[in-house]
Amino acid sequence: MANHDEDLSLASRLCLACGLCCDGTVYEQAAVRPEDIAPANACGFRLFKTEQDRQVFLFPCHYLEDSACTRYDQWRPSVCGSFFCLMQKRVADGECTEAEGFSLIERAKSLRSAVLALLKPGQHFLWARSRFDALAGAKADLAPADAQLVVRMFVLERFLDQHFRKPGKKRLPSEAIARPAVEATPDDTKAA
Numbered sequence: 001m002a003n004h005d006e007d008l009s010l011a012s013r014l015c016l017a018c019g020l021c022c023d024g025t026v027y028e029q030a031a032v033r034p035e036d037i038a039p040a041n042a043c044g045f046r047l048f049k050t051e052q053d054r055q056v057f058l059f060p061c062h063y064l065e066d067s068a069c070t071r072y073d074q075w076r077p078s079v080c081g082s083f084f085c086l087m088q089k090r091v092a093d094g095e096c097t098e099a100e101g102f103s104l105i106e107r108a109k110s111l112r113s114a115v116l117a118l119l120k121p122g123q124h125f126l127w128a129r130s131r132f133d134a135l136a137g138a139k140a141d142l143a144p145a146d147a148q149l150v151v152r153m154f155v156l157e158r159f160l161d162q163h164f165r166k167p168g169k170k171r172l173p174s175e176a177i178a179r180p181a182v183e184a185t186p187d188d189t190k191a192a
């Protein structure tokens, strides 16, 4: 996840340009190791116990500023320094170039911005995601504003599933992830 290191590794530079874990775009929560629970509480991380009795902290993280972690030089939950997304893994394995990695980050941010552009004051990204989840399976015709939101969220979620989320962590069904690209535009009026 994102950091401020002056001697930046490629992985750190990618995270610094990204921040899409910490702001809740790629994942909504991260697992906390048992030994991290007390210090995480002391540092104000929003901890939550899942139905599987696991402790997680919720994103967006309030230590994120723009795409940079403001706690990089201080104690952080272990997952902050050890987690790498699918894109990072592909770059590390030589399956994806550095330039391609930065390009994927820019594209993901652009797709997220397209979603945010539809929101009203007081609405936020996680609201859009929960609205998308509620509407995506709707049988009835959607109002134009809802249809636009569904299309843009679908395009974003599919992009994240294809390039950032690891196997077992995808949000869309596999047939939707493999579907040919549909670009979201300001004139979108039909649900995907």
Ligand code: SF4
Pocket: 001, 002, 014, 015, 016, 018, 019, 020, 021, 022, 026, 083, 084, 085, 086, 087, 088, 164
């Ligand atoms: S999505 Fe990947 S590149 Fe972006 S902050 Fe998370 S681990 Fe780093």
Ligand code: SF4
Pocket: 001, 002, 022, 061, 062, 063, 064, 068, 069, 070, 071, 072, 076, 077, 080
């Ligand atoms: S402390 Fe917050 S902003 Fe920093 S890497 Fe961890 S989750 Fe991200």
